[in-house]
Amino acid sequence: MAKIQFRIEGHLENVALVGQAINTICTSVCSTSTAYQVEIAVVEICNNIIEHAYAQSSGMIDIALLLNGTELQLEFTDTGAAMPERLEAAPTLDFDPEKREELPEGGMGLFLIDTIMDSSETRRIQETNVLTVRKQLRTRQ
Amino acid sequence: MSLIQTQQDPNALIVKVVQTRLDAKIAVNFKEEMTKLINEGNHKLVLDLSGVDFIDSSGLGAIVTCLKVLGRKGDLVIAGVKNDVMTMFVLTRMDRVFQLFPNSEDAAKSLAA
Numbered sequence: 001m002a003k004i005q006f007r008i009e010g011h012l013e014n015v016a017l018v019g020q021a022i023n024t025i026c027t028s029v030c031s032t033s034t035a036y037q038v039e040i041a042v043v044e045i046c047n048n049i050i051e052h053a054y055a056q057s058s059g060m061i062d063i064a065l066l067l068n069g070t071e072l073q074l075e076f077t078d079t080g081a082a083m084p085e086r087l088e089a090a091p092t093l094d095f096d097p098e099k100r101e102e103l104p105e106g107g108m109g110l111f112l113i114d115t116i117m118d119s120s121e122t123r124r125i126q127e128t129n130v131l132t133v134r135k136q137l138r139t140r141q
Numbered sequence: 142m143s144l145i146q147t148q149q150d151p152n153a154l155i156v157k158v159v160q161t162r163l164d165a166k167i168a169v170n171f172k173e174e175m176t177k178l179i180n181e182g183n184h185k186l187v188l189d190l191s192g193v194d195f196i197d198s199s200g201l202g203a204i205v206t207c208l209k210v211l212g213r214k215g216d217l218v219i220a221g222v223k224n225d226v227m228t229m230f231v232l233t234r235m236d237r238v239f240q241l242f243p244n245s246e247d248a249a250k251s252l253a254a
Contacts, residue, residue: 012166016195036225040232043197047165097237100212105205108198108233115232 006063010054010078012047018063019043022074029070030137038072038135041116044109045076045131053080053129070137075130083122083129144171147178150187150249154178155220157189157245163200172203176210184215187248191221196229205235220248 006021008014019039026035042063049061059079066073091110095103113120117133124130144167148155156178160167178186188204190196208217218240222230230236242248 012164015166016162016164019195033225033228036228037232039195040197040229043164043195047197047199051165093233095234097234100208100238103205103209103238105202105209106198108202112198112232 002065002067004065004067006065008046008061008063010046010050010059010061010080012050015043015046015050018046018061022063022065025065025067026072026137029067034137037116038137041113041133041135042074044112045074045133048083048109049076049078049080049129053078053083056081072135072137073132074134075132077128077130079128082124083131142167145174150245152254153185153187153218153249153252154183155187155189155245155249157191158193161193162195163190163193163203164195164197165199168199168203171200172206175203175207179207179210179215184211185252186211186215186217187220187242187245187252188217189220189245189248190226191223191244193226194223196226198229198233201229201233201235205238208238216252218242218248218251220245 006018008018019042022042023035023039026038046061057080062077064075091114093104093108093111117135120131120133122131144160146157146159163171211217220242221244222241240251242251
């Protein structure tokens, strides 16, 4: 079991670095395409924290990566405003591709996280938000 | 920091993204630069993503905004999407919204009057 911890200041310019680092770690056990999808989820989670939890404040994002065989667990902790509890229903992305005026410009982040990761759980512990996501990584062929 | 470079083709304005990541960090500025081009009368656009390695939902949302700003008075097609970036288009079903071409020349031809 390997555990690696990252800490970044909650600014958008820092998100790429942590996304790329986790992508690289994942490629040690899974395909590059799966690792790329994990990077997408990491980026969307960090963006959400910065744009929502830290919308009115600033702070750090702590990310703990736990790799147990091919089971990946990522835990994101921030000290920003309370984030909504996990939605009862999975976020959807319903639109008619032909109706240009109704296409979604936002709201795709939660859908992507939910689609890419196997599970997610949000907790408010004292003054911190803790989001835990897990994914079973397919082994590299 | 320049985000895009433009090249006038007989059939369209080719707009090449010159950053390797089209993400939340630059999405707002990208949207502003693209909207300016549209408001200057460029209604047939090829967005060349051949230099982009990563796109997040903010970057994708900014491209959707451009399409909505164009409305029915023009069109925006996309060229040169790398396999990894295509993942984002497929996951969000935006591959059904945008016409995607392997290169900007073919994309521009598709916009010929």
